Amino acid sequence: MNSALKRMLENKPTLNIMGAAFGDEGKGKAISLVAQLYDIVARFAGGGNAGHTMFTADGRKIVGHQIPCGLAAGKICVLGRGELINLAAFFRELDEAAAVFGREHLPPIFVDEQAVLWTPWHSILESYLETKRGANRINTTGQGIGPMAALHRLRLGVLVGELLYDENFYLMHRLRQMFEALEPIFSDMVGKKILRPEQIPTPGKVAEMLFCHAEDLRSFVCDTSALLSEAIEDGQRVLVEGAQACGLDLMWGTYPFVSSTMATAAGAALGLGLPPQTFPNTLLVTKCMPTRVGAGPFPSEIGDRDEMQIFATTHKELFAAGEKRDVFLRETLARINAGTATPAETAQYFQVLGDERGATTGRGRSVGWLDIPWLQYACRINGPFGLALLRLDLLSGLKEIPVVTAYKLGDKILKAGVIPPPWRLHEVEPLIKRCPGWKENIAGAKTMRELPENAAHFLSFVDGSLPHYCDLLLVGTGPGEEDMIFRGV
Numbered sequence: 001m002n003s004a005l006k007r008m009l010e011n012k013p014t015l016n017i018m019g020a021a022f023g024d025e026g027k028g029k030a031i032s033l034v035a036q037l038y039d040i041v042a043r044f045a046g047g048g049n050a051g052h053t054m055f056t057a058d059g060r061k062i063v064g065h066q067i068p069c070g071l072a073a074g075k076i077c078v079l080g081r082g083e084l085i086n087l088a089a090f091f092r093e094l095d096e097a098a099a100v101f102g103r104e105h106l107p108p109i110f111v112d113e114q115a116v117l118w119t120p121w122h123s124i125l126e127s128y129l130e131t132k133r134g135a136n137r138i139n140t141t142g143q144g145i146g147p148m149a150a151l152h153r154l155r156l157g158v159l160v161g162e163l164l165y166d167e168n169f170y171l172m173h174r175l176r177q178m179f180e181a182l183e184p185i186f187s188d189m190v191g192k193k194i195l196r197p198e199q200i201p202t203p204g205k206v207a208e209m210l211f212c213h214a215e216d217l218r219s220f221v222c223d224t225s226a227l228l229s230e231a232i233e234d235g236q237r238v239l240v241e242g243a244q245a246c247g248l249d250l251m252w253g254t255y256p257f258v259s260s261t262m263a264t265a266a267g268a269a270l271g272l273g274l275p276p277q278t279f280p281n282t283l284l285v286t287k288c289m290p291t292r293v294g295a296g297p298f299p300s301e302i303g304d305r306d307e308m309q310i311f312a313t314t315h316k317e318l319f320a321a322g323e324k325r326d327v328f329l330r331e332t333l334a335r336i337n338a339g340t341a342t343p344a345e346t347a348q349y350f351q352v353l354g355d356e357r358g359a360t361t362g363r364g365r366s367v368g369w370l371d372i373p374w375l376q377y378a379c380r381i382n383g384p385f386g387l388a389l390l391r392l393d394l395l396s397g398l399k400e401i402p403v404v405t406a407y408k409l410g411d412k413i414l415k416a417g418v419i420p421p422p423w424r425l426h427e428v429e430p431l432i433k434r435c436p437g438w439k440e441n442i443a444g445a446k447t448m449r450e451l452p453e454n455a456a457h458f459l460s461f462v463d464g465s466l467p468h469y470c471d472l473l474l475v476g477t478g479p480g481e482e483d484m485i486f487r488g489v
């Protein structure tokens with residue numbers, strides 16, 4: 001690890017890694033880069049909707065959803081109270097990790113005793129709501145996240161520890177309460193022939209599904225707030241892994257096209273049950289070409305969302321190494337540089353080049369230009385000391401790099417850090433500056449000295465656009481954990 005980065009993080013006993021835009025920023029990569037400086041990696045929100053690809057030190061791949069990325073680095077993993085837990089998926093993930101590492105080499109993993117549990121009813125409710133929304137559907141990841149968060153707030157959720165409470169009757173009672181609240185919706189679905197009655201599990205059946213995990217679960221469960229509090233008192237260092245990103249935060253994202261939990265830095269304290277001053281250090285992560293899946297506003301988007309989601313599945317051959325991919329990338333880049341590529345072709349180029357497909361859903365991600373006003377907003381909400389700008393290497397070969405520098409709404413240019421409410425975001429006219437590009441392949445660069453002058457200028461421009469308290473510190477130049485430049489301050 002870069003010694004200057006190490007020195008900078010030494011005085012940060014806790015560190016939040018948060019996404020700036022609409023998810024899939026590469027937070028996992030930032031985490032694996034710094035994980036060796038921390039003892040514990042904790043999740044405070046999200047659930048199976050998150051997806052991260054992790055690589056072990058010897059290059060083996062694991063895809064994780066609920067267990068923090070710290071798993072691959074052998075760090076203690078905490079699934080905090082704010083995380084939504086699907087037990088069957090948790091144990092599947094654990095088995096997959098055990099198959100790669102060997103069960104005896106897995107680090108300690110703790111699940112909070114009062115985290116909310118998934119039931120099949122949550123997924124049934126989610127598909128009902130999505131169907132009802134029709135053309136306005138959110139295009140969720142299908143993990144029951146919204147209903148889990150909503151029923152929790154209605155005081156109808158069931159919690160991890162309730163499953164372990166000796167009185168089976170207690171959980172049954174809580175499940176019956178949830179079922180009674182949902183029954184009118186289930187009846188409507190049966191009446192409309194969306195579901196057959198036997199497809200709706202009874203409270204007894206759901207209890208059975210949950211209880212089959214109870215004994216395996218027991219050793220993982222504790223009060224993770226107390227655990228973290230004690231660990232921090234003892235001098236252990238905690239890395240906080242954000243899930244999703246600012247634009248998908250329930251309150252600060254593009255509502256209603258958001259996820260249902262917290263995705264900004266303040267959520268760390270709430271979701272882990274520690275005082276806010278425990279987590280003052282945030283590293284914000286974004287990609288040079290941000291992406292979005294699902295529905296919702298994306299001011300700097302290049303192509304059409306639906307087309308981009310389908311493109312990845314209808315053009316699988318372009319995502320595998322080979323001549324077809326090489327020819328496609330070469331020819332499309334030439335058209336982009338000649339100014340003859342359509343927005344759809346430009347977006348497809350970056351989707352293929354960056355392999356922008358979801359780890360959870362496999363959907364193709366829609367791509368946009370770097371969006372400075374959005375980044376300034378994400379800084380205002382998260383208060384980061386630093387920004388990690390990933391995937392600079394994807395810009396190599398472009399004659400010019402368009403960057404959104406301001407939002408114009410009507411005849412007004414909006415102030416830095418301020419964005420319109422989500423229902424007016426589509427009215428925004430993104431003002432674009434074209435930065436000069438570079439031809440050199442910068443993949444794997446590890447120092448600023450290795451970058452061409454225009455790449456360095458591009459980075460200075462981004463740095464200069466950030467609020468005074470945030471510096472552009474890290475620049476990703478390739479998929480490997482060490483393909484990273486530490487710019488320093």
Ligand code: IMP
Pocket residue numbers: 022023024049050051138139140141142143144145146243244248257258259260293294295
């Ligand atoms: P949900 O979180 O499954 O309810 O989905 C709500 C919205 O957030 C949808 O547009 C999803 O595509 C999006 N979303 C949720 N999790 C992620 C993620 O980890 N990466 C990118 N998008 C996500």
